[in-house]
Amino acid sequence: MSPVASDFVPFTLQANSGLDDYLKANERWRSDMQNEHPSLFTLNGQGQDPHTLFIGCSDSRYNENVVGVLPGEVFTYKNIANRVNVDDLTCLATLEFAINVLKVNKVIICGHTDCGGIKTCLKNQRDDLPGLQCSHLYQYLGDIEDLKHENKALLNTPEYQNDLEKQSRLLSILNVKKQYQRLLTNETVQNALANKSIETYGLLYNVHSGKVEKIEV
Secondary structure (H helix, E strand, O other): OOHHHOOOOOOOOOOOOOHHHHHHHHHHHHHHHHHHOOOHHHHHOOOOOOOEEEEEEOOOOOOHHHHOOOOOOEEEEEEHHHOOOOOOHHHHHHHHHHHHHOOOOEEEEEEEOOOHHHHHHHOOOHHHOHHHOOHHHHHHOHHHHHHHHHOHHHHOOOOOOOOHHHHHHHHHHHHHHHHHHHHOOOHHHHHHHHOOOOEEEEEEEOOOOOOEEEOOO
């Protein structure tokens, strides 16, 4: 049974929620935000001036809010397995807009534990994806598959062997490091680093505790 089937789940909306439910939820959220931060929407109405570019996974369990920010502070780019694909136009445009136009001074790559893309590869389920009408996802996860094979010896050591959760956490960390190194090959990022106009970080979000930890990249 899915965890969202429980009566004790604190979620605002459910799978059977309709548009009216979404609009009512927005009104409650808007009211709460206005009470807590009366000037926020007026400030945001004047334009955005984010200080950080947050690159994360599209996983529903986390986003830039895990570092305690409000709307207007962070420019966000999310995709499956928090990849930095330096050949992808969306990624390139995001880096240029955030760094050269919005003038963010921090770039964060934040992976997470219990990543579905990583576990799919660890459980050797990637080959099943084309049959599920997910041929593009199969191709996309080739990068994670490569990461798994690159670290096969480490994954098979006594500390990690036969422990899916430990293996998954390890690959999540290694994936942050891999994507971080790719980030550093980007010309926009290199120029900003040379000018000392940005700082770059690697983080890991723990879905079981909500804790964010620094990754030594």
